[in-house]
Amino acid sequence: MPKEDGQPSAGAPLPPSWVVGMAIFPYGLTVGFTVTALPFVLVHLGIPLYKVATVSAIVMSPTFWGFLLQPVMDTGLTRHAYAWLTAAGG
DSSP: OBOTTSOBOTTOOOOOHHHHHHHHHHHHHHHHIIIIIHHHHHHHTTOOHHHHHHHHHHHHHHHHHHHHHHHHHTTOOOHHHHHHHHHHHO
């Protein structure tokens, strides 16, 4: 259980590195496919480049929004406050 300052307590077990790697694995597959393989395949299928750029931008937009919203998530609000903010924004 983390302490108040966000740091793990001395007795808290840390997960093995392979567990952390497996948690990041789906993100790496998704981003790797959408950034490299998807545009390549779409261009070779004869789709115009401006449409490929539009598709790539739409597919990568969740990553961009996550990057923008991360400082808000680091403010330390409660889950209840995040639920209300999400409901108000949606």
